[in-house]
Amino acid sequence: MNHRRSTEPHVTRRFSLSRMRRTPLSRAMVRATTAVGAVVGLGSCATNAAQDTWQPKGPNAKMIDDLQQPIFAVAGIIGIIVFAAVSYAIWRFKDRGQPIPEQTHGKPALEITLTVIPALILAVVGVFTFRVIFDLAKTDDTELVINVTGQQWWWEYDYPAQNEWGITQPIITSGQLVMPVGTKVLLRETSRDVIHSYWIPALNGKRDAVPGRIHTLRLEADEPGIYAGQCTEFCGLSHANMRMEAVALSKEDFATWVANQQAAYQSPAEGTLAKEGESVFLNQCVRCHQVDGLKRPDGSLAIAAPDENVWSGAAPNLTNLMTRNTFAGAMFDLLRDACRDDVWNAESAEFGAKYLAGVDEACLNVNDLRAWLRNAPEVKPMYANPALLADTNGKYRGMPNLGLSESDIDKLVAYLLTLK
Amino acid sequence: MFKVGSKLFLGTTGFAAVNLVAYLIFVERLAIGGVALSMLFAALIGVSAAVLMINDGDDETQPRDTALTRASMWPLIAAVGLVLLVLGLVVSQLYFIFGGIVLVAALAEWMVQAWSETASDDPAHNEFARRRLLHPIEFPVIATLGLGVVIFSFSRIMLAISKNAGTVAFMVLSALVLAVGSMFAIRPALKPALVSGICVIGAVGIVAGGIAGTGAGLRPQLAEAAAEDHFSHRECGPEKAKYFDKKAMKTLSLRSNVAAVIELRDGKLTADVYGFTRPQQQVSVPRANPVTFIFRNFDSAERRMVAYLGTAAAAMPVDGEMAGKHGDTNETCTQLIPQGAEQALTITYNKPSIAQDNDKPFTLTVAGLEGQAIEVVVP
Numbered sequence: 001m002n003h004r005r006s007t008e009p010h011v012t013r014r015f016s017l018s019r020m021r022r023t024p025l026s027r028a029m030v031r032a033t034t035a036v037g038a039v040v041g042l043g044s045c046a047t048n049a050a051q052d053t054w055q056p057k058g059p060n061a062k063m064i065d066d067l068q069q070p071i072f073a074v075a076g077i078i079g080i081i082v083f084a085a086v087s088y089a090i091w092r093f094k095d096r097g098q099p100i101p102e103q104t105h106g107k108p109a110l111e112i113t114l115t116v117i118p119a120l121i122l123a124v125v126g127v128f129t130f131r132v133i134f135d136l137a138k139t140d141d142t143e144l145v146i147n148v149t150g151q152q153w154w155w156e157y158d159y160p161a162q163n164e165w166g167i168t169q170p171i172i173t174s175g176q177l178v179m180p181v182g183t184k185v186l187l188r189e190t191s192r193d194v195i196h197s198y199w200i201p202a203l204n205g206k207r208d209a210v211p212g213r214i215h216t217l218r219l220e221a222d223e224p225g226i227y228a229g230q231c232t233e234f235c236g237l238s239h240a241n242m243r244m245e246a247v248a249l250s251k252e253d254f255a256t257w258v259a260n261q262q263a264a265y266q267s268p269a270e271g272t273l274a275k276e277g278e279s280v281f282l283n284q285c286v287r288c289h290q291v292d293g294l295k296r297p298d299g300s301l302a303i304a305a306p307d308e309n310v311w312s313g314a315a316p317n318l319t320n321l322m323t324r325n326t327f328a329g330a331m332f333d334l335l336r337d338a339c340r341d342d343v344w345n346a347e348s349a350e351f352g353a354k355y356l357a358g359v360d361e362a363c364l365n366v367n368d369l370r371a372w373l374r375n376a377p378e379v380k381p382m383y384a385n386p387a388l389l390a391d392t393n394g395k396y397r398g399m400p401n402l403g404l405s406e407s408d409i410d411k412l413v414a415y416l417l418t419l420k
Numbered sequence: 421m422f423k424v425g426s427k428l429f430l431g432t433t434g435f436a437a438v439n440l441v442a443y444l445i446f447v448e449r450l451a452i453g454g455v456a457l458s459m460l461f462a463a464l465i466g467v468s469a470a471v472l473m474i475n476d477g478d479d480e481t482q483p484r485d486t487a488l489t490r491a492s493m494w495p496l497i498a499a500v501g502l503v504l505l506v507l508g509l510v511v512s513q514l515y516f517i518f519g520g521i522v523l524v525a526a527l528a529e530w531m532v533q534a535w536s537e538t539a540s541d542d543p544a545h546n547e548f549a550r551r552r553l554l555h556p557i558e559f560p561v562i563a564t565l566g567l568g569v570v571i572f573s574f575s576r577i578m579l580a581i582s583k584n585a586g587t588v589a590f591m592v593l594s595a596l597v598l599a600v601g602s603m604f605a606i607r608p609a610l611k612p613a614l615v616s617g618i619c620v621i622g623a624v625g626i627v628a629g630g631i632a633g634t635g636a637g638l639r640p641q642l643a644e645a646a647a648e649d650h651f652s653h654r655e656c657g658p659e660k661a662k663y664f665d666k667k668a669m670k671t672l673s674l675r676s677n678v679a680a681v682i683e684l685r686d687g688k689l690t691a692d693v694y695g696f697t698r699p700q701q702q703v704s705v706p707r708a709n710p711v712t713f714i715f716r717n718f719d720s721a722e723r724r725m726v727a728y729l730g731t732a733a734a735a736m737p738v739d740g741e742m743a744g745k746h747g748d749t750n751e752t753c754t755q756l757i758p759q760g761a762e763q764a765l766t767i768t769y770n771k772p773s774i775a776q777d778n779d780k781p782f783t784l785t786v787a788g789l790e791g792q793a794i795e796v797v798v799p
């Protein structure tokens with residue numbers, strides 16, 4: 001049977017682009033394509049992209065990389081072949097008014113071949129993929145366990161007692177995950193509110209943190225340094241500001257860090273600005289933030305009650321705030337730019353000492369910290385509007401604006417600087 | 421160009437737009453209602469566009485001038501719905517919702533009927549058009565409602581009669597359903613009137629029974645259990661509790677991704693913590709977050725695990741029902757379970773360990789077993 005085109009000419013023309021003014025359109029398309037191409041091209045050339053998935057810095061990420069490189073190559077070659085074939089067909093058989101060629105149906109040999117070849121390719125890819133998936137799921141070679149709890153919009157880390165690491169009492173921190181290099185670290189992730197996802201691209205793939213479940217993720221870094229990451233499961237208003245950093249220290253430096261985290265609390269000396277800050281802290285902040293060892297004037301331990309004041313039930317523990325380099329879900333630096341660059345760009349031999357120095361008055365990024373204390377929801381969107389508390393049982397999502405005076409902020413900054 | 425259908429949908433779209441604007445101005449800017457109305461508006465735009473594009477799906481039937489209308493019950497039902505709706509504004513949300521559903525359904529039926537009656541000269545064709553449009557909606561809705569009433573009535577019967585009578589009633593009824601169903605299947609030529617008659621009689625019987633059952637009230641055991649709160653009261657001693665420990669083996673456990681599995685073996689208690697390679701004597705759990713422990717008993721005696729929740733009101737089992745009931749004892753527990761059984765216990769620790777006396781940390785113990793405890797550390 002001879003198939004002729006049944007569509008009438010005028011119908012075809014109505015939907016054809018040929019009557020549109022050709023030049024501006026194609027010029028616009030060329031420009032757009034160039035722009036997108038340039039962005040993609042330049043983006044993939046960035047040398048200091050902290051979250052580059054193609055630069056593994058540890059064995060787990062290396063395993064993924066070793067898998068994705070060949071798969072990408074195979075997929076790329078197939079992609080080029082397909083694109084070339086399609087382009088050829090488009091050009092060669094484009095509508096020049098010729099009759100529609102004979103339509104054939106059913107060529108078992110061809111169809112079987114075209115099914116079997118992709119199936120074989122997928123099977124080969126599948127075998128290697130499954131091997132990597134199972135290797136990445138291993139937990140029986142763990143050397144250090146760290147609990148990770150996500151909440152809107154920051155990560156909390158706590159280190160269960162592990163005597164081999166000198167951890168005799170629980171350590172709790174936020175934002176920056178501190179871990180020893182060359183060590184098989186296992187994260188036990190969960191969430192206090194919605195689903196989040198933990199991802200340090202240089203060290204491993206992503207793993208969702210799901211309320212009510214505990215998911216494990218292996219991390220191991222080869223070299224001391226800071227590895228940036230980001231929450232990768234949309235979790236509400238400040239999802240984009242929910243960041244994290246993994247800090248790898250040499251084993252000796254890690255031991256120093258652990259010892260410091262467990263050191264007893266030291267109240268500031270009487271008569272100092274910091275001491276005044278401590279009492280402001282007791283009045284304003286302790287209802288949400290725990291500082292382990294901090295005592296009320298009557299000598300009782302100050303126990304924070306974030307479970308009564310914050311929707312997710314938690315606020316960062318500030319006991320050793322100034323030993324970390326970031327705050328508020330690693331959205332802000334605690335270090336001024338110059339000091340921060342000094343730590344980030346340090347040679348791996350010097351990195352540990354620089355990181356362990358923590359934050360002092362000279363290096364403190366006082367502007368961002370003060371802005372945070374002055375009005376946190378203004379610098380990080382958090383739904384912390386006191387007028388809307390009815391929906392959340394009177395609890396805040398994030399840190400509210402506490403209406404502090406500038407002099408209270410002076411005192412608080414002086415006090416926070418002592419938390420090392 | 422604009423025929424009945426497209427006019428209808430364009431009108432509805434305009435109405436939705438007005439509603440949306442009014443809602444945004446008068447009610448609230450940032451609320452789920454605004455989103456819902458916007459979506460409705462967008463959907464209606466889509467439907468209107470489709471209806472316009474297919475030219476109402478009409479062939480060239482000419483509507484008549486003189487309408488062949490029949491009497492309609494829908495205005496009456498719509499009026500009842502409207503009254504319920506307005507009444508609901510004052511009395512209860514339930515009336516409001518029910519009235520709204522009745523009103524919308526009646527308006528839809530009314531509109532389709534009015535449209536179909538003027539669709540063509542041929543009344544038979546008009547009725548066909550109406551059925552074609554509405555039966556796919558009417559039949560499932562009516563069937564769901566009808567079956568719902570029958571099932572609900574049956575459940576009232578079961579709650580009222582004694583346990584043994586319940587078993588018998590269930591068997592008799594299912595046998596009847598099977599028999600009648602088989603009969604229908606064997607004789608497909610049965611008169612439709614006979615088939616529907618039998619079904620109606622059965623349904624009416626069950627509904628009547630349900631009404632009678634509701635009148636008679638719960639059977640005595642159920643009434644007593646509800647009054648004495650057998651279902652949610654936990655007794656955590658080493659001995660078997662009369663109600664709480666009933667059917668302990670039938671409790672489902674949450675197997676995956678628990679914080680720790682607490683095992684009792686040879687009189688020793690150990691914690692298998694997900695992620696740790698060796699058994700632990702301590703479990704570290706995040707504060708203010710529900711955590712689940714599984715208790716496994718390998719002892720030959722029946723055992724229960726007890727969680728000590730601290731001196732302050734520091735923690736509570738996640739199950740709100742349980743939380744209030746055991747007041748200030750500050751512990752919760754699993755049921756008493758035999759060898760080889762397991763149970764889950766979910767707890768939220770709201771206060772950190774440092775809020776506790778040093779000699780009384782949060783623990784997991786086994787009732788009646790001295791000297792064995794897993795410490796729960798809350799940083």
Ligand SMILES: [Cu+2]
Pocket residue numbers: 150151153195196197231232233234235239242
């Ligand atoms: Cu998140």
